[in-house]
Amino acid sequence: MESIPFDVMDPDCPSRVVLQRIGDKWTPLIVHALKDGTLRFSELRVAVGGITPKVLTQTLRTLERDGLVERTVFAEVPVRVEYRLTALGESLLGPLDAVRAWAESHAGNILQARDAFDATV
Amino acid sequence: MESIPFDVMDPDCPSRVVLQRIGDKWTPLIVHALKDGTLRFSELRVAVGGITPKVLTQTLRTLERDGLVERTVFAEVPVRVEYRLTALGESLLGPLDAVRAWAESHAGNILQARDAFDATV
DNA sequence: AGTACTTAGTATCTATTGGATACTCTCGGT
DNA sequence: ACCGAGAGTATCCAATAGATACTAAGTACT
Numbered sequence: 001m002e003s004i005p006f007d008v009m010d011p012d013c014p015s016r017v018v019l020q021r022i023g024d025k026w027t028p029l030i031v032h033a034l035k036d037g038t039l040r041f042s043e044l045r046v047a048v049g050g051i052t053p054k055v056l057t058q059t060l061r062t063l064e065r066d067g068l069v070e071r072t073v074f075a076e077v078p079v080r081v082e083y084r085l086t087a088l089g090e091s092l093l094g095p096l097d098a099v100r101a102w103a104e105s106h107a108g109n110i111l112q113a114r115d116a117f118d119a120t121v
Numbered sequence: 122m123e124s125i126p127f128d129v130m131d132p133d134c135p136s137r138v139v140l141q142r143i144g145d146k147w148t149p150l151i152v153h154a155l156k157d158g159t160l161r162f163s164e165l166r167v168a169v170g171g172i173t174p175k176v177l178t179q180t181l182r183t184l185e186r187d188g189l190v191e192r193t194v195f196a197e198v199p200v201r202v203e204y205r206l207t208a209l210g211e212s213l214l215g216p217l218d219a220v221r222a223w224a225e226s227h228a229g230n231i232l233q234a235r236d237a238f239d240a241t242v
Numbered sequence: 243a244g245t246a247c248t249t250a251g252t253a254t255c256t257a258t259t260g261g262a263t264a265c266t267c268t269c270g271g272t
Numbered sequence: 273a274c275c276g277a278g279a280g281t282a283t284c285c286a287a288t289a290g291a292t293a294c295t296a297a298g299t300a301c302t
Contacts, residue, residue, distance in 0.1 A: 006225040008150065011171030015228035016150075019221060023144040025260080029129065029137075041279055050132030052261060053280060067234025077269050078278040088230055095219040100140060102216045104127040107136035109209055113188025146289080162250055173290060178251060198298045199249040 021066060026051055026059045028096045031085065034069070035093055038084040068092065142187060147172055147180045149217045152206065155190070156214055159205040189213065 006015035021027060026048065033039060033047035045056060060083060063069040068089035074080040085093070127136035142148060147169065154160060154168040166177060181204060184190040189210035195201040206214070 006228045008221055008224055009154070009168065009170060013228075014232055015225045018228045018231050019149060019224035020146055021231075022220065022224060023146070023149055025141055025144070028140060028144055033130070042277095047130065049130060052263090054262095054282090055260065057280060058260095065235055065238045066231045067238070068231075073279095076278095078276085079268075079280095081279065088227065088234070091227065092223060095216075095223045098216040098219050099143065100129055102213060103129055103140035103143060104136045106209065106212065107127045107134075107139045110139050110142075110187045110189075111135055113209070114186055117186045117188070173292090174251060175253090175291095176289065179289090194250095197249095199247085200251095200297075202250065 018066075021062065022092060022096070024059070026055065027063065028100060030056075030059060030063065031068070031089060031092055031096055032100060034083060034085045034089070035097075038072075038082045041081050041083070044083060063089070139187075142183065143213060143217065145180070147176065148184065149221060151177075151180060151184065152189070152210060152213055152217055153221060155204060155206045155210070156218075159193075159203040162202050162204070165204060184210070 007013050008016050008019050010016070022031075029048045029051075030044065033044055039047060041053075041056070041060075044060075045051060045053065048056070051059075060069060060071065064071050067086055070084055070086050072082045072084075074082070128134050129137050129140050131137070143152075150169045150172075151165065154165055160168060162177070162181075165181075166172060166174065169177070172180075181190060181192065185192050188207055191205055191207050193203045193205075195203070
């Protein structure tokens with residue numbers, strides 16, 4: 001068992017790729033939407049307001065490939081597809097939720113800072 | 122004092138813009154680099170390996186505008202410019218560090234998941 | 243006087259990513 | 273034969289990121 005094999009400040013370290021995936025535009029919102037269980041494609045589209053189907057598909061495929069989300073197809077008519085977090089994906093809920101909570105609780109401060117900044121320019 | 126005025130799942134909520142700023146490609150790395158104090162432009166470039174000066178400037182300007190980073194110019198020759206976190210920026214260290222730590226400690230799992238996934242395709 | 247040196251950036255051009263909108267596919271019901 | 277539902281693709285255009293080269297200001301050197 002090694003310690004600290006990864007360092008995000010190193011541009012060639014794989015952990016940087018990982019950081020940029022979980023910090024991408026939609027991943028935090030999708031993971032948050034799935035925190036209470038499974039959702040279908042169309043439910044995810046609504047839960048994550050504003051995402052287009054193309055980008056939702058792309059992001060889900062990447063999350064699946066990275067082992068964070070599991071995709072299950074039910075051979076019904078019409079077809080039903082369910083998405084849910086894997087154990088690895090669930091382990092990401094805590095950290096991402098901290099960032100989400102920060103964003104919600106400090107959004108006001110940032111809007112204020114922008115107004116102040118724009119006023120000086 | 123209101124509670125929960127912001128919700129990142131709402132596409133029109135300003136907190137979503139904030140989330141996407143702090144979750145952008147370089148912000149977490151820059152904030153992490155500044156955690157121990159001030160750095161000059163050229164030091165930041167080295168600390169955050171792989172960033173081009175254009176993008177570093179863009180990101181720093183945005184962070185400054187949003188009140189997370191303070192920029193100080195010293196009229197020396199050659200000019201010296203120092204960047205440091207504001208109090209608001211420092212409040213972001215905890216949440217972002219949780220995500221960074223997750224990325225470093227789970228990068229191995231994700232690489233494994235990718236290999237497994239690619240093997241099935 | 244001219245030139246080199248340092249730091250902190252711009253400028254320019256190209257490649258990649260994201261977004262808007264419309265279309266496809268399957269199959270069962272009417 | 274035609275329509276509807278769900279889960280996506282296809283296509284095209286705009287915005288963002290990256291590579292590379294260049295600029296500005298002032299002092300020190302020759």
